[in-house]
Amino acid sequence: MPNDTRKARLDAIDLRILSALQRDGRMTKLKLADAVGLSPSPCHERVRKLEEAGYIAGYRALIDIDRLVATSLVFVEVSLGRHEAKDFEVFEKSVQDIPEILSCYAIGGGVDYILKVAAPDIAAYQRLIDDLLAADLGIERYFTYVVTKPVKVQEGWPLERLLGADERGTGPGGRAAS
Secondary structure (H helix, E strand, C coil): CCCHHHCCCCCHHHHHHHHHHHCCCCHHHHHHHHHHCCCCCHHHHHHHHHHHCCCCCCCCCCCCHHHHCCCCCCCCCCEEEECCCHHHHHHHHHCCCCCEEEEEEECCCCCCCEEEEEEECCCHHHHHHHHHHHHHCCCCEEEEEEEECCCCCCCCCHHHHHCCCCCCCCHHCCCCCC
16 A cells, blocks of 8 residues: 555654644744654754655745635536546646636546635636636536635644554554554
């Protein structure tokens, strides 16, 4: 399994470092070292290695957009009319250049893509959709789902759950991880 290969490269301390930095990417080296049970120099060296190996892709600030401007968040199911490789390529290339499309996922099932779109209001969202349709990207149909309130927004990955161990090095149900 691919996850086992990736997991073997990291030990429990590396996972604690990654989890801590996901929660607070600006924490001081001293606070991070204390949180993971290392002295500062070895902890900093591990962070450097995790960065160099690509496990840490970058650091950024999370902006509270609601404090800046009112927005409408919309999820959109998109189905293409044709399903040849070039049709998917045209659509996928086109969405890359549209900043209002925050994310686009190709999915299996009854639709081809799910888009997450941010717009100043619903009228602006509709203009964006109209532009996509006019661009002849092969969209056969789309369904719009307007977010009325966020219930849960989680920015980080549940590393311990995905890797089968919690931060104490135990697996699901509290069993010791191998």
